[in-house]
Amino acid sequence: MQTKQSEKVINSIEKSFKKQVQKNKNLKSAFLLVHSEKKGIHLNIAEGSMNPKQPAYMASVGKIFTSVLISILYENGQLSFEDGITKYLDRELVKHLHVYQGKDYTNDIKIKHLLNQTSGLYDNFRPLLEKVLDDSNFTITPQEAITWAKTHQKPQFPPGKGFKYTDTNYHLLGLIIEKITGISFHVAMKQYIYQPLSMMNSSVLHYSNPLDKDTQHLADFYINKNNLTNHKGYAGLDYAGGGVVSTGEDMLKFMKALVSYQLLKKETLEKMMNDKAKYGVGIEYGYGIMQFKSVPLLMPKIFNVWGHAGATGAYLFYHPKMDTYLIGTFNDFSYERKGVKFMLMKVINQLRKIK
Numbered sequence: 001m002q003t004k005q006s007e008k009v010i011n012s013i014e015k016s017f018k019k020q021v022q023k024n025k026n027l028k029s030a031f032l033l034v035h036s037e038k039k040g041i042h043l044n045i046a047e048g049s050m051n052p053k054q055p056a057y058m059a060s061v062g063k064i065f066t067s068v069l070i071s072i073l074y075e076n077g078q079l080s081f082e083d084g085i086t087k088y089l090d091r092e093l094v095k096h097l098h099v100y101q102g103k104d105y106t107n108d109i110k111i112k113h114l115l116n117q118t119s120g121l122y123d124n125f126r127p128l129l130e131k132v133l134d135d136s137n138f139t140i141t142p143q144e145a146i147t148w149a150k151t152h153q154k155p156q157f158p159p160g161k162g163f164k165y166t167d168t169n170y171h172l173l174g175l176i177i178e179k180i181t182g183i184s185f186h187v188a189m190k191q192y193i194y195q196p197l198s199m200m201n202s203s204v205l206h207y208s209n210p211l212d213k214d215t216q217h218l219a220d221f222y223i224n225k226n227n228l229t230n231h232k233g234y235a236g237l238d239y240a241g242g243g244v245v246s247t248g249e250d251m252l253k254f255m256k257a258l259v260s261y262q263l264l265k266k267e268t269l270e271k272m273m274n275d276k277a278k279y280g281v282g283i284e285y286g287y288g289i290m291q292f293k294s295v296p297l298l299m300p301k302i303f304n305v306w307g308h309a310g311a312t313g314a315y316l317f318y319h320p321k322m323d324t325y326l327i328g329t330f331n332d333f334s335y336e337r338k339g340v341k342f343m344l345m346k347v348i349n350q351l352r353k354i355k
Helices: 004-022 059-075 111-115 125-134 142-152 167-181 185-194 232-241 248-259 266-274 338-351
Strands: 029-036 041-048 244-246 277-280 283-285 290-292 306-310 314-319 324-329
Touching: 004 029, 004 041, 004 338, 029 248, 029 338, 059 111, 059 167, 059 185, 059 232, 059 244, 059 248, 059 266, 059 306, 059 314, 111 167, 125 142, 125 232, 142 167, 142 232, 167 185, 167 232, 244 248, 248 314, 248 324, 306 338, 314 338, 324 338
Parallel strands: none
Antiparallel strands: 029 041, 029 324, 277 283, 283 290, 290 306, 306 314, 314 324
């Protein structure tokens, strides 16, 4: 039931969102979904060349899907978070994967280190993205992306001794999922998440099609004015590190199912959130879950949310105190930090006015 106050707040959020997109020439399309049964709100809007029923590429928001898949396999007794990754991965692929200061730590990397970004491994995404941008015909498989990084990059620290956010960790998790299930990562996504939750308009970028054949085409996403939407080579580079393509309503189904323990048991979700590392000021990183925590003067309590963000200004967060879901994207790499900032400053700050 919407009150006069909530109506006013919704209008204000809508106005801020439209203004944000219209004032920036880089932004071609964006969407925002805010849902709160507690506050009687369901706002689903799009701006630019996009409409609210259109799927968007959600970038690293996909990491929370990968970590949930791994955790489903954990609940099924098919793996342990403490397992060494060499148990599941091709011997040639992991050979000398982590050589730090002359010592090979490959056998010390556990699944949990990949999940909470503490493996010490290098990030293959950014340097390979340059190659994608330079060559429209560039293609790479997840295995090749890992091998390339192993050859050209150096680990940062021994496993469990620091924090380094990397897509390499999540590529490896995708390959572990494939090894255990015996099916491709995108098929596992469909079988374990999309189908059970009736996420009819969701897929994995350039790997699969949505369950509903009448799903609208993917909204365009950009980096430095380059349209990456149809660059097939980009998909292999992204893969289990963030290949989710979905609509706001489908993302809401996923997050609601996670919050209400339909996808995973309460104790599993708590384990995923509690085994965490420090990401930055006021942000901790669990198993594919970013958690914003209060920091006096810097991060007020009102911003305590958990979920994940992506390089295109994409975000998927849950606000426990307000029982509110915040989902959206700006479809442009220039909004990597601005997406979450918009969510905090222009959406949550407005929602707090609803008593």
